[in-house]
Amino acid sequence: MDYLHENKRLKQQLSFSLEIDKEKNIFRQTSLSGHGRKENDAEHAWHMAIMAYILQEYANETVDIARCMLMCLIHDIVEIDAGDTYAYDARGLETQKEREDAAKERIFSMLPEDQKAFLISVFDEFEKNNTPEAKFAHAMDNLQPLLLNSSNNGGDWIEHDVTAKQVYGRQVKTREGSEVLYKVTDQILQEQIRKGNLKTEI
Numbered sequence: 001m002d003y004l005h006e007n008k009r010l011k012q013q014l015s016f017s018l019e020i021d022k023e024k025n026i027f028r029q030t031s032l033s034g035h036g037r038k039e040n041d042a043e044h045a046w047h048m049a050i051m052a053y054i055l056q057e058y059a060n061e062t063v064d065i066a067r068c069m070l071m072c073l074i075h076d077i078v079e080i081d082a083g084d085t086y087a088y089d090a091r092g093l094e095t096q097k098e099r100e101d102a103a104k105e106r107i108f109s110m111l112p113e114d115q116k117a118f119l120i121s122v123f124d125e126f127e128k129n130n131t132p133e134a135k136f137a138h139a140m141d142n143l144q145p146l147l148l149n150s151s152n153n154g155g156d157w158i159e160h161d162v163t164a165k166q167v168y169g170r171q172v173k174t175r176e177g178s179e180v181l182y183k184v185t186d187q188i189l190q191e192q193i194r195k196g197n198l199k200t201e202i
Contacts, residue, residue, distance in 0.1 A: 009112045016110040022080045029084070029160065030145040035152050041076040041084065048072035048140040055140075058180040061132035071126040071137040074119060076102035129173065139177030142170060143185065150188050154197025164193055164200045 003010060018119075026041040049072040056065050076084075081103035082096070104123060108116045115160075126134045149156045157167070167189060175182035192198040 012110060012112050013115070016107075017138070019107060019110055020080070023077055026076070026079045026084055028145075030148050030156055031152050033148050035155065039148070041079050044144060046074050046077055046138065048137070048144050051144055052137060052140045055178075056136070057083070057182065058178045059136040059139075060176070060178055061135075063132045063136050063171065068133040068137050070122055071133060072140055074123055075137065075141065077107055077124050078123075080107060080181040081098055125197060129176070132177075135177035137177070138173040139181055142174045143181055146171075146188060150192060153195070154192050155190075157198050164189060164198050167198065 005011075023045070025041045028041060028044055030039050030044070031037065032043075034041050036115050049069040052068050052072050053065055056063060056068070078100040082099035103174045104120060108120050108123075110116075111119065125131055126137055129135060129138055145156075156162075171182065171185050171189075174185050189198060193200060
């Protein structure tokens, strides 16, 4: 029996599985620890998901950790088409939603309708950031690159001329997901400021 010919659903699922491999080719602005190369989206998503699991006790509210981890894993799939938008790129942020909405429709449409609808609902929940799971996933999206950047003496902030005010502005979402992890974030940022790795406004 030719399973791929006879089973349309399985064919769609495997096509999607191969398509998302392209996420490994989307490189971010964050460097790996140890002053390594730039990380890719798939590495970022995997790291976030593991962190969400091990840090879930610090969420402000009890979370469905499986749903939260799924958000972490799929939140950047759209960048296969839309590309990575740097958190502090004002111009890129203006068109981000339009680019990502088109990518969301194309990529998730490769799946059977029920799975497409479910994953889009999870993706949209993350974007709206109005549930405990989404808020905690956003906290991971902030904390993961911050840990890497701190381990590299603020190299990415220095490279892009990012200020403490910009970084603190982004960390509002960390606080919404975890007060404890926001306090840790504040300690890390204050240390980086003292070291001169993160500049304050003049």
